[in-house]
Amino acid sequence: MLVLDPFAGVGTTLIEALKQGDDAIGFEINPYAALACKTKIQTAKYDVSILETTIARFEDYGEEESWLNGKPRSRRPRGFRSRVPFFSPDIELQVLACLDFIEEQTTGWVKDLFQVAFGSVMVSVSNYSYEPSLGTRAGTGKPNIEFADVFGIVRRKLLEIRQDIVTFQDWMAKHGRTPSATVHPLSYLDHAHRIEPHSIDVVITSPPYLNNYHYLRNTRPHLYWLGMVHEPSQLKAIEHRSFGQFWQTVRSGPEVVLNSCMPQLVEKLRELRGRHPEKGVYGGSGWANYATVYFNDCQRFCANTLSRMRPGGTVVVVIGNNILQGMEFQTDRLFAEIAEREGFKIVDMHEVRKKRTGNSIVNSSVRVGTVKRRVRLYETAVELRAPGSRYLN
């Protein structure tokens, strides 16, 4: 079976597919998430003893502190701006020494694993934290982090990764054949054609929600400090190709027009556009642009996916409702309607979670006429079926 996750994140779906003995393809636009995903899905190939030796060398390097006397070759990324210094001075010196060690690694997958390990702990030793978006620690009343054992923290992460690799390899040894997985570090919306037409049996995915959670900004430190991005224009280019883009990207552009012929949604977007005109693009007009781009991308997603599905194949999309400017959008239902218009059959709408956390929960009451109604945030697994062969040309 061939499984696709078009929004692969750090690879959860792809790993589960491999564990079932299935082949898998993923797309992930965020270079840091794509790297984490790539390292995970290639785990079966890794020689753990090489990793262990390198972790031991890393530990020695950290303890010798020879790097304290020399000057690190790595530099603070020039294009990276932060409101307060991202790392305190003592920590930054260790970080640069760690990056020097990583840079010296000549075995590609070892270097990748070290980058992922460093990336997964770097915020925990910084003056920033996730709340759930990235912000200064000071902004949430937490003290800055002046001192930390960066080498020890990265090393412990690497040992956890090593254990995960061993467990995964044991699991995979059960299969008669080794299934394969690939992740494309690209936008699915623009590059779905890289998949053979009518080759996908199952899609399991969760796209970005209509809550403007800024995946890219939240990994800005990773992207800059690991040298994946050097200047803001590179981030902008990724933002423009992201699913739904972001409110910040599209709020002030010209009025966006909905591509699907859905009169009720058009009317709802018109109502949204009319909210709080006194706030300019910060009011309804900016959010209506964002929501329209989002639903247009839902349509592009469905059209792309239909052309890649094997006749009768299954698509499961986990998606939640959202609240914009006090208006509830039942994104799951709207998504299902768009999918149906594109040619999918709606099989079921499974409620997977009743309550979500996240930034939209703070707005979870909606005005209906003159009264305010509490709106429950939920998530649905929308199950779709691709048409059978007789529908295909």
Ligand SMILES: C[S@@+](CC[C@H](N)C(=O)[O-])C[C@H]1O[C@@H](n2cnc3c(N)ncnc32)[C@H](O)[C@@H]1O
């Ligand atoms: C809800 S997350 C997926 C989480 C994933 N299921 C996991 O376990 O990590 C959505 C992901 O879609 C990615 N994304 C956004 N636009 C994309 C696009 N056009 N092509 C591919 N990936 C995209 C984001 O970077 C983000 O990692």
